[in-house]
Amino acid sequence: MTQNDVGTLLISLRKVTKTYGEGTATVQALNGVDLDIGQGEFVAIMGPSGSGKSTALNILGCLDAPSSGHYLFRDIEVDALTRNQRALLRRHYLGFVFQGFNLLSRTSAQENVELPLLYRGEDAAHRHEASRRALAQVGLTGWEHHTPAELSGGQQQRVAIARAIVTQPLVLLADEPTGNLDSKRGHEIMELLVSLNRDQGITVIMVTHELDMAAYASRVVRFADGNVGSDSMKVAA
Amino acid sequence: MNQMLLNALLLALRAIRRNLMRSFLTVLGIVIGVGAVITMVTLGNGATRMVSDQISSLGSNLLILRPGQQLGPGRESAGAANFRLTDVEALQAQIPSLRAVAPVVSSRVTLVVGSQNWSSQVSGTSNAYFTAGNWKIGAGRSFEEDEETAGKAVCVIGDTVRKQLFGSGSPLGGELRVKNFTCVVVGLLAAKGQGAMGQDQDDVVLMPIRTVQRRLTGNQDVSTVMLSMRDGANADQVMVQIRRLMRERRKLAESEEDNFNVMDTKQIAETLSGTIRTMTGLLGAVAAVSLLVGGIGIMNIMLVSVTERTREIGIRLAIGALEHEVLLQFLIEAVVLSALGGLIGITLAFVACLGLTALMNMPFLFNPGINLLAFVFSAVIGIVFGYMPARRAASLDPIVALRYE
Ligand SMILES: Nc1ncnc2c1ncn2[C@@H]1O[C@H](COP(=O)(O)OP(=O)(O)OP(=O)(O)O)[C@@H](O)[C@H]1O
Ligand SMILES: [Mg+2]
Numbered sequence: 001m002t003q004n005d006v007g008t009l010l011i012s013l014r015k016v017t018k019t020y021g022e023g024t025a026t027v028q029a030l031n032g033v034d035l036d037i038g039q040g041e042f043v044a045i046m047g048p049s050g051s052g053k054s055t056a057l058n059i060l061g062c063l064d065a066p067s068s069g070h071y072l073f074r075d076i077e078v079d080a081l082t083r084n085q086r087a088l089l090r091r092h093y094l095g096f097v098f099q100g101f102n103l104l105s106r107t108s109a110q111e112n113v114e115l116p117l118l119y120r121g122e123d124a125a126h127r128h129e130a131s132r133r134a135l136a137q138v139g140l141t142g143w144e145h146h147t148p149a150e151l152s153g154g155q156q157q158r159v160a161i162a163r164a165i166v167t168q169p170l171v172l173l174a175d176e177p178t179g180n181l182d183s184k185r186g187h188e189i190m191e192l193l194v195s196l197n198r199d200q201g202i203t204v205i206m207v208t209h210e211l212d213m214a215a216y217a218s219r220v221v222r223f224a225d226g227n228v229g230s231d232s233m234k235v236a237a
Numbered sequence: 238m239n240q241m242l243l244n245a246l247l248l249a250l251r252a253i254r255r256n257l258m259r260s261f262l263t264v265l266g267i268v269i270g271v272g273a274v275i276t277m278v279t280l281g282n283g284a285t286r287m288v289s290d291q292i293s294s295l296g297s298n299l300l301i302l303r304p305g306q307q308l309g310p311g312r313e314s315a316g317a318a319n320f321r322l323t324d325v326e327a328l329q330a331q332i333p334s335l336r337a338v339a340p341v342v343s344s345r346v347t348l349v350v351g352s353q354n355w356s357s358q359v360s361g362t363s364n365a366y367f368t369a370g371n372w373k374i375g376a377g378r379s380f381e382e383d384e385e386t387a388g389k390a391v392c393v394i395g396d397t398v399r400k401q402l403f404g405s406g407s408p409l410g411g412e413l414r415v416k417n418f419t420c421v422v423v424g425l426l427a428a429k430g431q432g433a434m435g436q437d438q439d440d441v442v443l444m445p446i447r448t449v450q451r452r453l454t455g456n457q458d459v460s461t462v463m464l465s466m467r468d469g470a471n472a473d474q475v476m477v478q479i480r481r482l483m484r485e486r487r488k489l490a491e492s493e494e495d496n497f498n499v500m501d502t503k504q505i506a507e508t509l510s511g512t513i514r515t516m517t518g519l520l521g522a523v524a525a526v527s528l529l530v531g532g533i534g535i536m537n538i539m540l541v542s543v544t545e546r547t548r549e550i551g552i553r554l555a556i557g558a559l560e561h562e563v564l565l566q567f568l569i570e571a572v573v574l575s576a577l578g579g580l581i582g583i584t585l586a587f588v589a590c591l592g593l594t595a596l597m598n599m600p601f602l603f604n605p606g607i608n609l610l611a612f613v614f615s616a617v618i619g620i621v622f623g624y625m626p627a628r629r630a631a632s633l634d635p636i637v638a639l640r641y642e
Contacts, residue, residue, distance in 0.1 A: 083560060084560065
């Protein structure tokens, strides 16, 4: 891959709101968010609990639809897409690491990691090889045949990361990918994300609570009360 | 497209393996339902066939005349006078369509030979009985004329009686103690086997009717008359002739009802077969309920697992599966499980029917219709209950499906 050509607009949110619940019990999770992210960026999203970080990431990952506002992905109006078109967007461009892992239970790590490739129509040999490589990248060689119940929280988190990167997506969205890891493992994962970002040009958007993890990012976006509070770009890497 | 089908198949098989217990219970529900329905209906069909076979083995041209009104609810035959041997002679003489007319009077007695004893039915009758009842003499002979007229102590015995009292030895010429007299076995009936109601038809002793009247019943009564029609005779016409003659002989006035009844065994056969068919239907219905219960069991299993499955569907959608790909996987899973259950059910029912019909001496009538029906029904149940929860889940937003509780 070539050097980062940071600057090409990849993602832009315009006045995005998200309201949960009905009547008096409504929660305004997002409150008119404007956010632009360029291709090849490594963005860390920070902010207090309940400030809408996960909600925003879900919308960016096309898993959830905003209540109002616009989401442009590579100049595509995501809100106008059909369900299937959004699914195809997820399939071909996005990798998502959930805050709660969301692995298939009673299914081996390798089968979990293979799944996105299966929906992409990759053949068995390639699935096999790519999933093993992704598991190796997150340090899980030898754990391929363990099911989530047989793995620690940190190991499950790494399986979830492997599943998100196995397709070499255009954008990797990770909701607290190091939340369950010790700091040594956390730094390893961060180096992995940095290298994916640097060497393969994968745009990384990551929610994190930890400052030393956010330090790996080239840009930190802070959320407060459902809006972008501050947005700081690091000058040089 | 092909690739998609293959993937869905792979995922479906993985899901089955992953949830072995649930898969097993689903299959079990269908196996029980399908097996029960097929077994019940097949046994019912076999029983119907057995009854009609056996009644036709009685002789298809057989009429039976009994005293009393036509039996029915609350209409007992009690009180009506029995027949006499003269009635039998009159029937034989005056109705040319009758080939054989056999008087019958029966009594249950204990038979003794040496140290063996056996309780059986002794019927007094005439040689016409062999014709009317479709009996063949297996060994020895039937009654001679002077034995009949004089009421001599001779008898022809059925195969069961022979087995019980004479064992492997020849019964011919042997002596049988019946109450206070001894009679000589002159003939052995060829075995007939089980009767329509499951009774042993070979458990009989036949004697000249006068012998039974004089030594056992002590009167001149004839309780039943068996009438065998000539081939080609019209049963309805013959029955009318019999009724007319009997009304005349019993001196019934115009206004009086018959105090006897004539039954056509073919009619009895049809009635009986009808009854058994009804019972088969009933059993089938009970079995169908078990199929339904199996289906509800499956639904239950599916509903219990719906939380997990909804989350699973959410995961699949989130990583880029299309709605119809997810549905195809679930559909294949449901089809594979219900088809497997259906096939096992059919196989088990086949084996069970084979064993049970052999045990009950019934013909095994394989009925493709009911097999197909049960299979299709089970498939529909499996698919509906396996597929429906998935359909709902797959139409949710991925994030909603993921958060489902
Ligand atoms: N499905 C939902 N239904 C109702 N309210 C919701 C739902 N999801 C989130 N919320 C609310 O929206 C707000 C933002 O939630 P969100 O999960 O985005 O926070 P967050 O910034 O990710 O917090 P954390 O750091 O704890 O993960 C919260 O007040 C939360 O209660
Ligand atoms: Mg969150």
